[in-house]
Amino acid sequence: MKATWEKIEKNLGVLDVEVEADRVAAALDKAFNKVVKKVNVPGFRKGKVPRSIFETRYGVESLYQDAIDILLPEVYGEAVEQAEIFPVDRPEIDIEQFSKGEAFKFKAKVIVKPEVKLGDYKGIEVAAVAAEVSDEELSQELERLQERHAELAVIDEGTAASGDIAVIDFDGSVDGVPFEGGQAERYSLELGSNTFIPGFEEQVIGMGTGDFKDVEVTFPETYHAEELANKKAVFKVKVHEIKRKQLPELDDEFAKDVSEFDTLDEYKEDLKKQLLNRKEQEAQGVRENEVVEKAAANAEIEIPEAMVQSEVQNMMRDFDNRLRQQGMNLEMFLSFSGQSQADLEGQMKDDAMKRVRNNLVLEQIGKEEKLEATEEEINQELSNMAEQYKRPVDEIRNILASNGSLDSLREELVLRKTIDFLLENSVEGAPAAKEETATEE
Template identity: 40%
Template structure:
């Protein structure tokens, strides 16, 4: 490969012109001929037996040229990019300048490249980090949630339904004495006070006993999703089959032994408090990092190519689609349910994608300016972490993931550490319960 031209254009693209010698081109044409000759029918010859010159006479002199160039292009383009010292961020637009057996091939590729980045200040920045204190009430609330998860469910033999109970009901809804679609259910378990049904419904079930049949009269909200029901008053015929109540275990040492590795409630509480504190501390650390990185991004100057934002949106859409599928829902169905077009859905990611691209470019620039590199020990530790997460052998992970990309990501993380280590971070007390 010979790089003949390397011109950076004002629109953020680079024009490369490179040559592939005649020997390499002719060898590629011969390989294509041997591989594809059987596709071409020539009278008097069995499939694949017609001479190359006969096929070229019948189908055109360049019949094998384009496939040969396609075979040669990837490796030679990569070599041209490397020699030109550019960093493409999109697929190239390729034209054939010339191609013949005597002179070989000359190709022109126009490709969008990573933009030049000018940074403002990235040392001596300031940020605040909140120091949290976990309140006792927050720990109590978590203990109560654990008690709820371990509650004993039993059928009430006596008494009326109360908030917190589960009422097993038959129901059918009517508007002006006419049943409406979707307003019927049999032996439906409704947790009273959960807000599953429209406002006012559950409150009217409270106070009734097993075996009772009664009416619940409620208006549908004006903004109800089903327009034919919105704002209208419905009467539901109810039959109460069963009332299930919860009996929560006492919050004591025996409870702690049953639900955890600890022998006492005090130890369990201390563990919950510690975990909550660590979670809040990690959140505070991340918030401080974000403050600093946001300042770096705000101070940077760069012309961001649209293709970089587009690719970031593509990644976000794929990630969203993967998470939907893990919950058994296809993206196209989600868009139907939310009455959203794909274009509008993608548009919702644009600001986040642009910020992500800018952040990556800014951190890459700091990596270059400060000569930040990942050590072999850091690389091996990251490979071990990935292998453990996916339950794979470390060597297999190395074969699957490009070493250079892993080291680049590690360097980016070290750039964040560099910004933090050169910043003034003020701790601010804030008593806050974990959510």
């Protein structure tokens, strides 16, 4: 097989491929063996039609498309490897020649990974980040722990308030006509979470168990379903239950329930250490982000749109998975937030561009500095994964090898080493401005 690569412009080029006639013949044989099983010819059992009779009756050309489908993925991959290019999107294939007894010729228009022209990446100034825990932050963490360990108690009297969980049925309609996604039974809605259409939750507040109410709202003008945008809707709502959080007392018993300590003072001391460790990790993350973004800003790259769109789709899948872990899905989120999928993807595009740029720059720096992941480091990472998932190391290795993720693991380790390299070769600047925000959980 011969493969030549010619760059047309920026990250676009043409891969010119010629495949030997004997491989074409082998592909035609495979195509015939596949097709003959489905062919009915009088005088022959299904699957037993001789090749010569098949070609006389149907023509050898009837096998061409199946043969191309069999051969093309295989030889395209070989051609990419031979030309030493890295495609980032599906190629545009132009078949120039395919016939029995002749070579297979095709051209593939390919968008490839862009070249990265590095700027300065050593000696980057990175702000110092102080890691300390204030008494206020400790108190806020204790309050969050109270919330986390609160019990949901069904209240028999009174009405729903912000922060309560209302278990409701709702049935929505516009001009008396039900619409898709507007109905549910025994749905647990946290009032004040702003997950439903604006104005909905506020009208549920004040309802009691067993109450019925028509909740009237107006869909946002930018609602993803155009037929509902800016339309008034009526939801018939029934409240089945109201659940309210009962916070535990902050005392020694609370400490015993949530930790291995006997007193609240001991637990607070340990919690402060945990918070400090978390803030140190966050500070390290801030420094890593800064040094990577500054190195990326100093580089010159023309990023193909296909790479950005691919990263957006990865982000969308991650977001959908997180929603499912919370008992929701992407369709429900879009319905209640009034956004379209295109809106959400548009919001993610800048971050996707930044991720792609940063990764390309880190990859190039790793190559420049000849950074590699050793077998010892890979084995250690596999051991960590085996411990996390409670599975044998060999099983984890085989799973990753079978789905092609072992190379991804190696690449991830090199990226981490590259970030460490950048920090080791950075200089400490003035302390970063202190944020007036509480530590996130």
